[in-house]
Amino acid sequence: MEGFGVYAVFGVNGPPQMLISADGSSRVSVAVPPSVRQVVLFSSGQWGERICVNAELCDWDRFPITIGKLTPYNKCLCWEQWEEETWTDSVRLNVSVEGGILSNSEPELIMAVTEYTPKEVTAPFAARELNSKKKRRRTVKHEGDDDDDDDETKLGEEENMCPNGPEEKSSPIRKVKGQSKISQRLFTTGAEASKTKGAVNGETQGTVGRTPPLSAARTKSRQAKTPTQTAPLVNPSGRWGQTLCPIDSQTAILIGGQGARMQFCKDPMWKLCTEDMSWVAAETLAEGPTPEARIGHTAIYDPDSRRIFVFGGSKNKKWFNDVHILDTQSWKWSMVEAQGKVPPLAYHSCSMFRGELFVLGGVFPLPNPEPDGCSDSLYIFDPHLSIWYQPIVTGDKPSPRSGHSACVMQERYIYVFGGWDTPVCYNDMYMLDLGLMEFSAVKMSGKAPSPRSWHGSAVLSDTKFLIHGGYNGSNALSDTFVFDTETSRWTEVTLPQLSIPRAGHSIITMETAPRHCFSKEETDSGSTRRSLLVFGGGDNEGNFYSDLTTVSVEELLHGL
Template identity: 80%
Template sequence: MEEFGVYAVFDINGPPQRLLSSDGSCRVSVAVPASVRQVVLFSSGPWGDRICVCAELNDADRIPITIGKLTPYNKCLSWEQWEEETWTDGVTLTVSLEGGHLSKSEPELILAVKEYTPKNTVAPLTARELSGKRKREQSSESDDVGEAGEEENVCPNGGKDKAPAAARKVRGQSSSRQKLFGDRAESSRTKTVSEAETQELVGKTPPQSASRTKSRQSRTPTQTAPLIEPSGRWGQTLCPIDAQTAILIGGQGARMQFCKDPMWKLCTEDTSWVAAETLAEGPTPEARIGHTAVYDPDSERIFVFGGSKNKKWFNDVHILDTQSWRWSMVEAQGKVPPLAYHSCSMFRGELFVLGGVFPRPNPEPDGCSDSLYIFDPHLSIWYQPIVTGDKPSPRSGHSACVIQERYIYVFGGWDTPVCYNDMYMLDLGLMEFSAVKTCGKAPSPRSWHGSAVLSDTRFLIHGGYNGNNALSDTFVFDTETSSWTELTLPQLSVPRAGHSIVIMETPGRHRPSEDNDGDEEVRSGSVRRTLLVFGGGDNEGRFYSDVTSVPVEDLLRAL
């Protein structure tokens, strides 16, 4: 029987080199020659009791570039220099084997490729330190804006006076402060930039307690403790799978890099996070932002669709079975364009995808969609239904709320240079769109806002981006009266865009009284519905990773 081994191929002309074997060291570091621009790592032979092979690329300053993992289900990783913004000469590849019967006292083995002697070797991270890290076939994390940012997600019909443009970051250029979205003054470019180009979010998490600050993901090699909460990000999804559990997927954070901790599990019993990247088997979706994730309670599966990364646009469907914790990718029939910043709603077991940004060939700028696509998971097929009525204009970054299992209310979004605050309703029984005439003080035009259904007749809108600034206001819409009501809530006073809002259950608490000196006591066995806000950025160089909570009863009481 063939013996187990882990091999690496350095550049396209290099032969495979064995790094780990069944009777050798369980840790190996190898310096990557300066001429090498590609590295492929793969396993061969039966895995047996072996659990995984942890792999890490570090630059000459011992700063991690990417981290990946080989498993019995994902047996190959590849890296390419042009996909890694920080890849420089002096890169070191370190691999370590977890599981099996190898002696843990084996010293680390230092290898060389083509007589290249490493100047620095890096000890591999332990399995615990690698919890939550990526295990993809392609582990590139960086967003090379110098090459990709100029062409991705550019909306049509741009005006020279109104179109907001994202701030550029040139490789090697330092800036003390960069914005989520650019100023309107930059809109004199002949090619206007759409909302999706705000992948150039650059910043940091706002000041918080010392315990939270220590848990932030860092690019410095001095941080060895595993993360205890997600890093700051925007463009992610937070998908509830039951009353007290939600799954966080994807997002982009500081230095325009896609998050190296792309998947987390949130438990609202104690508002704790668990890194979930290594919990699920099967092919993990590639890093992305602007995607959607919807949970189907009948099949107990999460459906992830679309999104974008650098010059890549996605129209793939990935499914996470929350019972077996295994990813699978759908080979769907029918045609649906690659989309990002669309909306996706679940109705009677099908996915209703509306709007979004889609790519066009150069030199024509990317455009926004006004089409409705439906995915049938049972038949694995996409189709476009016959829809009548007054449908919304093309847009992206809008919200869609399902009310009473019958209607989808679509609000806001934009198509450069126009930002919207109009409302449309899709009757899912008649498949008919209609414009909703509203009363009361309506939210200002915006996109990338958060939304959540509060009751059978009300939903909430919070934050977003208006073309210049991130917003912090909150509104509730009543579908029975077609009226807007603005709420003033101290908990939701921080401007943010590209964030996630969900309604979940948290432990119930007594209100403070004079008898207990204002102390709150947890009522045993009681729960309450709570609105939770996570992530986003403020257009002033900050990313958020905190969880803000507001009891739904307090929201309804404030109306």
């Protein structure tokens, strides 16, 4: 194994089998033997100009069970069926190489792996002894959690519901070319929980599609299993409840979210490059203990320490109050052992001010048979001391709520808008003066947004921030409003790019390269513009999005 090669081990005692060699095909599709419940993928030899090796485990419907990426810094991956996935008897491993000298004209190589019967002789190495980036196991236990692990699909039904609301189910739909999807509602009320949307014929167009008849969908998915249509995932799967966190003028990090089949995304971390709006799967790029899959968490970047802080969230019956830190310089994860107390929270807000995290509101679990409760408390995390504390605040503070938004303005004020506390949705606004630590209700004028939660928000300027979309208790919304803190006035704006109803999506503002440069001087100067980036979410009609929409901030402000 002196030259570059990619090898796989199927089963605990299986021998290494070469999938890709330096002079062979750059794409391989392998049928995993039915009895195998562990797959190890690793590289050997010099990488040369090769950039990465994309790997994807897919089920019979070409639906990714999980994905990964080998790089010169992370040369091994390990997947095990017993962790969270339910494998079928027709799982395929798709592997492709990026970079180097590729033979793009070569057809994909189809391989069948002979099932291996272990002999008395010990294999050269055990799969678990590899220096691998294993999928995360459930290690965090909270009081009140069940000891037994329920089926992932069954538990997932409890996650996509309005906290404190009636029981409702959803089926997040991942948009893959040629992929069928079963349409269910993201948020439902009462008897609507089992009602599905009507189907229409035809191909999915743009970012919104409808569900073809089930029989046709199955036929289409079987046809899609041909080798030439199998390709590595190049964009994040459709999801809601994720975070999108900018770390510099050209890069943002996507973390978490819940995706297809009411399961948590198997591609939980991506890096977005705004120079060309391209995505790179990033879960295996960082070392250390990665956060367990979750939704309703927060992720915020501290430009001084150049670290991302991930806090809270929930997963099925589990709730989190852990703090994970990603150092974007060393690309290493670490988990904080913090002092002080903070309850497990999800759908809270988290703001960064002078290097500290300000966590407000959110949902926290209560013992059965009581429903989950909403918080009105403010907690502060000091990363330097690794301690949680509750400040003394005065004034008229917001009522308990979750799914609200919080915008830091002028490095002095936090504006809190909307949210949900069963059975009420809010459209009120409160301001926290960070100098005085005093809350006050904001008296607003103009046409205010209707009550909503799980909306997106973003700061546009020193005095203006934006609210878009959300969920009003019955439907997802598509309207957009801008609030001016100087005049305390709302202004509704029309954005054709954001006409699709969505909730649980992410909105950030970043510098992006202009789409068209009209002169050589403009090209050489590397001129940039500030853009609003909107990703993901769901429309409560069974559609879950993986699209990335950009809106010019300058044009938006100019139209006010």
